[in-house]
Amino acid sequence: TINGVSFTGGDYCFVPVAGVNTLTLVCTDSCGAVDPCETFVYVEVNAPPVADCPGDTSVFVCDLSPICIPGFSCSDVDGNLVSCTPSIGSLSGDTICFTPTGPGAYEITLTAIDACDSVDVCTTQVTVTVNSPPVAACPGDDTLFVCDLSDICLSGFGASDPDNNLESVAVTGGTLSGDTVCFTPVEGLNTVKLVAADECGAADTCETVIDVVLNSPPAASCPNDTVIFACDLSDICLPGFEAVDPDDNIISKVVNNGTLNGETVCFTPVEGLNTIIFTVTDECNETDECTTQITVNLNNPPAALCPNDTTIFQCELHDINLPGFSCDDPDGNLASCAAVGGTLNGNIVNFTPVEGVN
Numbered sequence: 246t247i248n249g250v251s252f253t254g255g256d257y258c259f260v261p262v263a264g265v266n267t268l269t270l271v272c273t274d275s276c277g278a279v280d281p282c283e284t285f286v287y288v289e290v291n292a293p294p295v296a297d298c299p300g301d302t303s304v305f306v307c308d309l310s311p312i313c314i315p316g317f318s319c320s321d322v323d324g325n326l327v328s329c330t331p332s333i334g335s336l337s338g339d340t341i342c343f344t345p346t347g348p349g350a351y352e353i354t355l356t357a358i359d360a361c362d363s364v365d366v367c368t369t370q371v372t373v374t375v376n377s378p379p380v381a382a383c384p385g386d387d388t389l390f391v392c393d394l395s396d397i398c399l400s401g402f403g404a405s406d407p408d409n410n411l412e413s414v415a416v417t418g419g420t421l422s423g424d425t426v427c428f429t430p431v432e433g434l435n436t437v438k439l440v441a442a443d444e445c446g447a448a449d450t451c452e453t454v455i456d457v458v459l460n461s462p463p464a465a466s467c468p469n470d471t472v473i474f475a476c477d478l479s480d481i482c483l484p485g486f487e488a489v490d491p492d493d494n495i496i497s498k499v500v501n502n503g504t505l506n507g508e509t510v511c512f513t514p515v516e517g518l519n520t521i522i523f524t525v526t527d528e529c530n531e532t533d534e535c536t537t538q539i540t541v542n543l544n545n546p547p548a549a550l551c552p553n554d555t556t557i558f559q560c561e562l563h564d565i566n567l568p569g570f571s572c573d574d575p576d577g578n579l580a581s582c583a584a585v586g587g588t589l590n591g592n593i594v595n596f597t598p599v600e601g602v603n
Contacts, residue, residue: 246271261288294321294357296329298367305408306345307376307445313342314371319357328358348375378447379406381414381439388456390492391430392529398427399453404441412444430457460529463490465498467523467535474576475514476544482511483539488525497526514541547574549582562600568593 247257247270257268266286273279299316306312311334318339319329329336332354334343341353350372357365384401391397403424404414414421418437419428426437435455442448468485475481486508488498498505501522503512510521519541524534552569559565571592572582583589586603587596596603 263288263290291361292322293363294319294326294359294365296355296357296365296367298355298369301370303372305374309345311342311344313340315340317341317355321359325360327360330356345373348373376445377407379404379411379441379443379449381441381449381451383439383451383453386454390458392460394430396427397430398425400425402426402439406443410444413442415440432457432459461491462531463488463495463525463527463533465523465525465533465535467537470538472540474542478514480511481514482509484509486510486523490527494528495525496528499524516541516543545575547579562598564595564597566593566595570594
C-alpha cells in the first residue's frame with residue numbers, strides 16, 4: 246500500500262500540495278511480515294512572472310524622431326521567464342523606444358510570459374506633444390509723411406509660441422524694444438523684418454514695409470518789380486503772389502507790408518521804393534520767400550504859362566492874337582489845356598477885346 250491505498254507497482258500518481266508531500270510504501274507478505282519506506286516529494290508551485298512599467302508620462306518632442314522611455318522590466322522568481330514583449334517599439338535593457346506618428350496618446354503594453362505560460366501585463370501611457378512653430382507678428386505696411394529723416398518708432402511687433410519655448414526674436418532694419426521697433430529711415434521704402442525662433446529651431450518671419458515720404462519745402466512766387474504812377478498815396482493792390490507745396494501742407498502765407506487776400510496784396514504806399522516780402526511756411530516749418538519792389542511815382546501838378554501883362558493900342562476894336570501861352574506837366578499826364586476869355590491855338594490865344602482890361 247502507499248499511504249494506505251493498495252498499490253500494485255509502477256508509477257504512482259498523486260495530487261500534490263505545495264510543500265512536502267510524503268509517500269509511505271508498506272509491503273506485507275503472507276506471513277504478516279512488514280517493511281515500510283518513505284519518499285518525500287517537495288512541490289514548489291510556479292509563481293507568475295512580473296511585468297513592471299513606469300508611470301504614465303508626457304513627452305514634448307521637436308519632431309517625430311524615435312522616443313525612448315526607460316523603466317520597463319520583466320522578472321520571474323522561478324527564473325523561468327521565456328519572453329518580455331512590448332506592444333509597440335522595441336525593448337533594449339530597461340528602455341522601450343518607439344517612433345510616434347504624430348501628437349497624441351500612445352499606450353505601451355509590456356507582456357511577460359514564463360515557461361508555465363503564466364502571463365503578467367503592465368501598461369504605460371505616453372502622451373506625445375509635437376513642437377509647433379512660433380508666430381511672428383508685424384504691423385501692416387504703411388506710408389509715413391515725415392518732416393526729416395530722424396528715427397521712426399513703430400509698435401505692434403511681437404512673437405508668441407504655443408509651446409512656450411520661444412528662444413529668440415531678432416529684427417533686421419531696426420531695434421526692437423518691447424513691442425516697438427525704432428529705425429533711421431531713408432526716403433522711400435524701408436523694410437523691417439522680424440524672425441522668431443524656438444528651442445527646436447522652428448522659425449517664423451514677418452515683414453513691415455514703410456514708405457517714407459519726406460517733406461518738400463513750399464515755393465513762394467511774387468510778381469516782377471514794377472513802377473506805379475499814383476495820383477495820391479491811396480492803397481495799391483497788386484496781384485500775383487502765389488504759393489505752391491507738393492505736399493499740400495502750407496499752414497501760413499504772410500506779407501511784411503500790406504494785407505494778403507487770395508493772391509493779391511493791398512498796401513498803403515510811400516513815394517519811392519516800396520518792398521513787399523511774401524513768406525510761405527508749411528507744417529514742417531519749412532519756409533520760402535520772395536520779394537517784389539514797387540517804385541511809386543507820385544503825381545506832380547501841371548504848370549500853366551502865360552505871357553506878362555501887356556497894353557495894346559488899337560485904332561478900333563478887332564481880334565487880337567496873343568502868343569506865349571502854354572501848358573506843361575512833369576509827369577507827362579496833362580489832361581487838358583484851355584483858355585478862358587479866348588481861344589487857344591498852339592501857344593496863341595485869340596480873343597475879341599473890349600476897351601480896357603481883358
